[in-house]
Amino acid sequence: MEKGLLIVLSGPSGVGKGTVCSVLRQKVPELVYSVSATTRKPRQGEIDGINYFFKSREQFQEMIANDALLEHAEYVGNCYGTPRDFVESTLASGKDVILEIEVQGALKVKEKFPEGVFVFLLPPSLDELKSRITGRGTETQDTINNRMTVAVEEMSLIRHYDYAVVNDEIDAACHRIQSIIVAEHCRRDRYYSHLADLPAATEKV
């Protein structure tokens, strides 16, 4: 069976990763969402096991000690991590997995899964990003400034990614990501399994 693709959706804080990922999951129900573990407090409406596995610091440390996390990182005072077993078993069953994570976490995943598809979500402009971060209305001015500084640093890490998708309009961004997934399944270097019934053709490949 062909292994699934690991799609890693990342980008600066405030760019809209969560919204895009959520709409994408509605459009592509067969895409399996990798639920992250985090020590940050739930925001209104977030559900444990659906949006995140909400953990205490102690629980999170125990997962690290048990090597149960594919990556983990601290970001603005909170820990985020990706439970390893879930991702690996889903890929092995032939299903694609989407992982929505912060930029630093994505780069750690890349060390372990260089064959993953790394998608960087971009704001249409830095002004637009600032307005989105401000518009959340839940942060102080210091926090906003801090987040913008972090976001600009994160943006420079785009060079490690395979694709750059502008989040100008959610449906357009989702369509681009859907296209990337279809295209990656057609990549010739991923494609040898299909060629099994073309023996004469594959001898020299």
Place this chain on the structure above:
Amino acid sequence: MEKGLLIVLSGPSGVGKGTVCSVLRQKVPELVYSVSATTRKPRQGEIDGINYFFKSREQFQEMIANDALLEHAEYVGNCYGTPRDFVESTLASGKDVILEIEVQGALKVKEKFPEGVFVFLLPPSLDELKSRITGRGTETQDTINNRMTVAVEEMSLIRHYDYAVVNDEIDAACHRIQSIIVAEHCRRDRYYSHLADLPAATEKV
């Protein structure tokens, strides 16, 4: 202005390149079709300047002498070539160009345009390919055998291509190619032009 993409659609004789290309052009009218020059006789319904530029041997030799062809190749007794000016000026104007050519011609284009997107159209199986070649009903048994031998040799050249698209069903094949085009436009290494308004972010890129 961002340069257009050169999409090179190729694959073994009989796989259905022409049909797929034709349906794709209907679905994506903004995709500019690169009309090839050929010395082969028009088939019923083919129009000069639309399907091919039909040329005599002498005219074709003159184009070669004038370096007016991006590539040219002889295939089953006929010459095929790609007029250079048309492709280059269309790409420069920011439009994508699709080039539907034989496998050997595609590889010559790759020498001059390594940044092109090389898509190899595959039959669902060799049996299916043979049935398609036979089903045309216009060839002798010797010609069919010859075409199958050539097709299997051509198939081994898939290793030089970026994408492998199975032509199991025309609409499905077209959807895959459309996705490849969208995805290639999102490739981070093609994407620096958009980042021009993100100076702080691109300094380190």
